[in-house]
Amino acid sequence: MPVLVMKFGGTSVATLDRIRRAAKRVGVEVAKGYDVIVIVSAMSGKTNELVGWVSETSPLYDAREYDAVVSSGENVTAGLMALTLQEMDVPARSWQGWQVPVRTTSAHASARIEEIPSDNLMAKFAEGMRVAVVAGFQGISPEGRITTLGRGGSDTTAVAFAAAFEAERCDIYTDVDGVYTTDPRVSTKARKLEKIAFEEMLELASLGAKVLQTRSVELAMRYKVRLRVLSSFEEQSDNAGTLVCDEEDIMESNVVAGVAFSRDEAKMTLVSVADRPGIAARIFTSLSDAGVNVDMIVQNIAEEGRTDMTWSCPTDQVARAQKAVEDAKADGQINYHDVIADTDVAKVSVVGIGMRSHTGVAAKMFQVLSAEGINIRVITTSEIKISVLIDRKYMELAVQALHDAFELEKAA
Numbered sequence: 120m121p122v123l124v125m126k127f128g129g130t131s132v133a134t135l136d137r138i139r140r141a142a143k144r145v146g147v148e149v150a151k152g153y154d155v156i157v158i159v160s161a162m163s164g165k166t167n168e169l170v171g172w173v174s175e176t177s178p179l180y181d182a183r184e185y186d187a188v189v190s191s192g193e194n195v196t197a198g199l200m201a202l203t204l205q206e207m208d209v210p211a212r213s214w215q216g217w218q219v220p221v222r223t224t225s226a227h228a229s230a231r232i233e234e235i236p237s238d239n240l241m242a243k244f245a246e247g248m249r250v251a252v253v254a255g256f257q258g259i260s261p262e263g264r265i266t267t268l269g270r271g272g273s274d275t276t277a278v279a280f281a282a283a284f285e286a287e288r289c290d291i292y293t294d295v296d297g298v299y300t301t302d303p304r305v306s307t308k309a310r311k312l313e314k315i316a317f318e319e320m321l322e323l324a325s326l327g328a329k330v331l332q333t334r335s336v337e338l339a340m341r342y343k344v345r346l347r348v349l350s351s352f353e354e355q356s357d358n359a360g361t362l363v364c365d366e367e368d369i370m371e372s373n374v375v376a377g378v379a380f381s382r383d384e385a386k387m388t389l390v391s392v393a394d395r396p397g398i399a400a401r402i403f404t405s406l407s408d409a410g411v412n413v414d415m416i417v418q419n420i421a422e423e424g425r426t427d428m429t430w431s432c433p434t435d436q437v438a439r440a441q442k443a444v445e446d447a448k449a450d451g452q453i454n455y456h457d458v459i460a461d462t463d464v465a466k467v468s469v470v471g472i473g474m475r476s477h478t479g480v481a482a483k484m485f486q487v488l489s490a491e492g493i494n495i496r497v498i499t500t501s502e503i504k505i506s507v508l509i510d511r512k513y514m515e516l517a518v519q520a521l522h523d524a525f526e527l528e529k530a531a
């Protein structure tokens with residue numbers, strides 16, 4: 120029988136009543152003749168609570184134990200969803216990651232899925248099970264320990280199962296009815312897209328649009344998974360939501376497809392670093408060895424052989440970054456006068472594959488921000504995106520102004 124993957128996010132399984140509503144949707148697909156793999160998230164708020172408990176118990180926690188605790192939210196919803204389906208006379212069984220098994224790397228808290236053997240689930244489907252409910256976000260390392268896939272990782276679980284089982288479709292049910300030109304919670308003018316290209320979705324996700332985890336989009340692109348984002352609260356038609364698809368499958372699109380933002384950015388500056396070959400290598404090697412994800416980098420103009428070096432990284436990595444450069448200074452690897460961390464910044468980005476062939480997007484973006492009196496602290500660009508770091512208090516304003524200026528409320 121054809122296989123369908125249906126993923127329900129935190130708000131879609133937040134209460135027993137919502138689990139029942141989600142289960143009814145699953146029942147509809149089973150009645151159509153699909154064998155269904157349901158991927159569930161933890162109830163909304165649960166993972167944050169678990170992360171909080173871990174940090175309170177042990178601020179510089181052992182990532183293996185973080186995973187042991189934080190993966191548990193999904194176990195509860197998987198069992199409850201299977202029970203709910205059974206109550207509806209749908210043959211269902213729950214599976215934790217290790218039972219499938221979802222084999223991952225041993226990079227705890229941000230593991231990657233390496234392999235999902237299909238034989239265990241397939242054998243159960245052959246015996247008459249119609250729904251496998253799988254706990255999202257988790258897997259098992261080569262050492263036999265529980266891993267998690269990074270925040271938002273259930274999306275990636277869903278796409279990986281769709282690829283491994285050659286599912287007809289991977290439907291991501293969430294609390295909005297599709298992918299919008301920007302987060303509809305920030306701009307009321309955000310427009311729902313019928314389709315979005317993999318490349319654009321990949322950029323939007325990696326620049327902060329958390330509607331899909333970045334890795335899930337990468338996998339969908341690589342394995343040609345038919346990926347759809349839709350609401351678990353509204354009645355569905357067959358072409359509801361947003362289809363994430365190849366660029367060739369989209370007839371018309373705007374030069375800028377969307378605006379993304381990320382609140383969770385910090386800007387760090389090493390003041391007065393010696394300006395000679397090898398210094399940048401030493402600074403960024405010590406940061407990367409400490410597990411800091413450096414995003415944007417600027418080196419200022421040197422004066423009298425010294426310069427300032429600025430980078431951005433996630434807010435929760437500032438302490439680690441600070442320690443890394445202080446250790447490198449103590450070792451005599453680098454020399455600087457001061458290290459400054461500014462955690463009141465945000466990143467705003469415009470994304471669109473049309474930028475490959477259109478010039479002037481950057482100039483327009485900078486004009487719009489300047490007209491709003493917003494100072495740009497750092498800029499980075501790639502072929503299909505432009506990102507700026509600005510003061511966090513202007514983030515919403517910047518998103519709305521850019522959305523207006525690029526007329527994203529209108530379809531191409």
Ligand code: ADP
Pocket residue numbers: 127128129130131160271292293294295297298299300301302303304323327328329330331377
């Ligand atoms: P789930 O718990 O279902 O995984 P998430 O909270 O992870 O849901 O993702 C859905 C949220 O993503 C929406 O509520 C919305 O606020 C946010 N979001 C950010 N950018 C976008 C966008 N471009 N389109 C749609 N939603 C977006």
Ligand code: ASP
Pocket residue numbers: 128129160161166167192255256269270271272273274
């Ligand atoms: N529950 C996990 C999280 O909040 C995974 C997910 O919902 O995708 O990050």
Ligand code: MG
Pocket residue numbers: 128271274329330331332
């Ligand atoms: Mg999510």
